[in-house]
């Protein structure tokens with residue numbers, strides 16, 4: 001039985017009506033979604049899962065099948081937050097038709113509330129095609145990780161003349177119907193200008209407090225993913241250290257035969273041990 005209560009889950013539209021900044025995190029699995037859902041307005045099944053969960057060097061190798069499997073897992077673990085699913089590299093850039101086919105599969109198989117796709121002016125026609133056909137879309141501008149090889153690395157963008165293009169990108173994406181825009185790794189004056197001019201919420205990651213909301217990769221802010229730590233991350237937890245400690249304690253207990261204890265197994269056939 002799903003915990004979902006009809007009419008209680010946030011939609012992309014209802015996020016825009018929040019007074020306080022939008023609280024968003026990425027989630028990839030049911031247990032993480034369960035823990036995050038009570039505190040978050042938006043859970044993003046980010047294609048960052050390729051790097052965080054699968055150890056890939058970038059997000060480029062992520063497939064639609066992976067996004068659907070993890071989207072289903074996050075929907076099962078949440079009831080309150082709006083769930084967005086990233087469209088992965090190569091699944092939407094070819095044409096509006098390709099994007100619709102991918103988005104329709106994702107929406108139908110996961111029941112997510114919206115999809116997110118990276119791109120500016122060049123994706124406006126596609127965003128219009130989707131939003132006119134019942135697919136709510138979150139835009140994603142600034143640093144676009146799927147374009148890492150074009151950007152020349154995961155670096156801050158929007159300094160000097162780059163800012164003009166990003167403003168055009170934001171205007172085009174919103175005119176095409178995007179209901180919110182993620183702004184990644186841009187300088188503060190640009191993030192502020194975008195947040196002031198756009199009629200939909202901006203959700204920042206490395207884009208200053210001027211945005212209408214904030215998003216981080218869950219594993220980054222929990223101190224669980226430590227392969228690299230972008231400057232925009234603050235660690236609110238120390239889960240990597242906690243897990244290291246727990247696994248070391250387990251290993252020690254097994255090696256000294258302290259685990260399993262009497263409560264963890266049946267001592268004689270037909271006889272239950274204390275606490276079992």
Ligand SMILES: Nc1nc(=O)c2c([nH]1)NC[C@@H]1CN(c3ccc(C(=O)N[C@@H](CCC(=O)O)C(=O)O)cc3)CN21
Pocket residue numbers: 047048051052059145153154155156217220225228229230231232
């Ligand atoms: N765990 C994780 N967190 C993320 O925020 C994230 C992903 N994965 N995967 C997809 C993209 C990639 N992102 C990244 C990855 C690395 C940096 C990073 O290392 N930034 C350095 C500067 C690097 C440079 O300037 O060359 C930094 O200090 O912020 C930033 C964003 C953001 N996204």
Ligand SMILES: CC(C)C(=O)C(=O)O
Pocket residue numbers: 026044045046047048049086140182184205215216217
């Ligand atoms: C960090 C966010 C915005 C993202 O796109 C992802 O996690 O894939």
Ligand SMILES: [Mg+2]
Pocket residue numbers: 046047048086145
């Ligand atoms: Mg992404």
